[in-house]
Amino acid sequence: MAGKIISKFFDIDGGNTIDVYERHGGYQSIRRVLKKMAPGQVTDEVLKSNLRGLGGAGFPAGRKWSFIPKDSPKPKFLVVNADESEPGTFKDRYIMDRYTHGLFEGIMIASYAIGANKAFIYIRGEYVRQAENLVEQIKCAYDRGYLGKRIFGTNFNLDLVVHRGAGAYICGEETALLESLEGKKGWPRMKPPFPAIEGAFKCPTIVNNVETIAYVPTILQEGGEWFSELGSERNGGLKLYGVSGHVKKPGVYELPMGTSLREIIYEHAGGLQDGRKLKAVVPGGSSAPVLTADEIDVKMDYDSLAKIGSMLGSAGVIVMDDTTDIVRALYVVTRFYHHESCGQCTPCREGTGWAERILKRILDGNGRSVDIDNLLNIAGNIMGNTICPLGDAAALPLKSYLTKFRADFEAAVSDRNGVGKVADEPVSLLN
Numbered sequence: 424m425a426g427k428i429i430s431k432f433f434d435i436d437g438g439n440t441i442d443v444y445e446r447h448g449g450y451q452s453i454r455r456v457l458k459k460m461a462p463g464q465v466t467d468e469v470l471k472s473n474l475r476g477l478g479g480a481g482f483p484a485g486r487k488w489s490f491i492p493k494d495s496p497k498p499k500f501l502v503v504n505a506d507e508s509e510p511g512t513f514k515d516r517y518i519m520d521r522y523t524h525g526l527f528e529g530i531m532i533a534s535y536a537i538g539a540n541k542a543f544i545y546i547r548g549e550y551v552r553q554a555e556n557l558v559e560q561i562k563c564a565y566d567r568g569y570l571g572k573r574i575f576g577t578n579f580n581l582d583l584v585v586h587r588g589a590g591a592y593i594c595g596e597e598t599a600l601l602e603s604l605e606g607k608k609g610w611p612r613m614k615p616p617f618p619a620i621e622g623a624f625k626c627p628t629i630v631n632n633v634e635t636i637a638y639v640p641t642i643l644q645e646g647g648e649w650f651s652e653l654g655s656e657r658n659g660g661l662k663l664y665g666v667s668g669h670v671k672k673p674g675v676y677e678l679p680m681g682t683s684l685r686e687i688i689y690e691h692a693g694g695l696q697d698g699r700k701l702k703a704v705v706p707g708g709s710s711a712p713v714l715t716a717d718e719i720d721v722k723m724d725y726d727s728l729a730k731i732g733s734m735l736g737s738a739g740v741i742v743m744d745d746t747t748d749i750v751r752a753l754y755v756v757t758r759f760y761h762h763e764s765c766g767q768c769t770p771c772r773e774g775t776g777w778a779e780r781i782l783k784r785i786l787d788g789n790g791r792s793v794d795i796d797n798l799l800n801i802a803g804n805i806m807g808n809t810i811c812p813l814g815d816a817a818a819l820p821l822k823s824y825l826t827k828f829r830a831d832f833e834a835a836v837s838d839r840n841g842v843g844k845v846a847d848e849p850v851s852l853l854n
């Protein structure tokens with residue numbers, strides 16, 4: 424592989440300081456960009472790189488930047504999404520802990536490209552240490568003149584602000600995040616207008632994930648084409664895969680986009696404990712449809728996973744071996760989405776609650792065979808019927824676990840205390 428670009432900083436001698444970053448070539452890209460490139464050229468280079476948004480949806484970063492209206496007299500903002508609350512996801516935390524100035528350099532370049540003089544990092548409330556580190560390192564960057572006015576002697580000014588969330592998963596959704604940033608309740612907005620036209624404080628705003636922005640300095644240094652060729656078709660570059668669950672070496676692995684899931688699990692994460700068999704894998708954070716052991720030869724990129732009915736999402740790979748109670752696993756995931764539903768849309772607010780209660784009843788030994796199809800119906804009624812995709816995030820695991828592991832659910836409703844035998848009577852969803 425051509426080089427571990429972000430992860431080479433993970434264990435670097437001297438730690439995560441501005442001096443160490445500069446000693447290893449840091450803040451060179453931004454110097455060159457400010458002196459030699461027009462904002463549009465920066466966006467073109469990112470377009471060429473095929474860098475896709477790494478927060479989950481995979482929207483091409485350069486294309487998003489190009490939507491900022493150039494003739495708008497309003498201020499423009501860059502908002503970095505560091506909410507990272509999807510279960511199974513911890514890659515952005517690594518970047519903030521170990522590549523802080525790489526992230527800042529990416530913020531500077533992206534802000535220059537879109538014409539922003541103010542950028543925010545919206546960080547999840549639970550990341551206390553990370554937030555403190557960001558504030559401390561931002562101060563170092565200001566002290567050196569890398570943030571603030573007339574950066575590197577040019578006309579470019581940039582202020583960078585850390586904004587802490589208060590522990591709500593929904594605030595990772597970009598429009599809920601913007602509401603929260605404005606001091607309001609974190610409820611998603613209807614789109615359009617998209618944030619690039621009307622985002623923070625009704626001004627044109629680009630929201631990008633931490634990892635997306637962290638790759639920008641490398642792209643500007645090495646060139647968009649170089650980055651693009653590291654990955655697979657239409658899915659440029661490298662990617663941080665966070666592996667957790669039943670593997671010998673859980674952690675964050677930086678690999679080319681499109682590395683196979685099998686290679687990630689068995690070569691990089693050390694495989695399963697001896698004697699254990701693979702049962703299921705969630706490839707992209709808890710909302711991604713689950714895969715069976717037969718499906719792990721898939722390339723881990725946006726297009727390949729979509730083709731088999733799943734998604735790359737946040738690339739948080741959750742590995743489950745044959746000791747896993749799949750009914751309990753789905754219950755835990757569903758409980759999370761119920762707890763985190765913001766309550767704005769009825770299908771999500773009510774549906775996630777019904778699903779949680781039915782799954783709990785099954786776990787308690789009071790399941791009925793009709794429950795399985797009821798759960799599938801609930802999932803179907805949530806999908807696509809909500810303002811934001813949190814509803815889909817809850818429905819997709821329901822659909823995929825129940826379909827791919829139906830036998831486990833059937834065994835659960837018939838085995839547990841035998842209550843499942845009265846299954847076909849009409850039952851209320853709520854008891």
Ligand SMILES: Cc1cc2nc3c(=O)[nH]c(=O)nc-3n(C[C@H](O)[C@H](O)[C@H](O)COP(=O)(O)O)c2cc1C
Nearest residue numbers: 476477478504506507508595596597631632635813
């Ligand atoms: C419920 C929900 C939670 C989300 N959480 C995050 C998150 O924690 N971090 C993130 O970058 N994107 C998250 N997203 C995606 C964002 O809405 C948005 O697409 C992303 O920040 C855009 O950045 P990107 O284009 O660089 O991926 C979430 C989306 C939804 C629907």
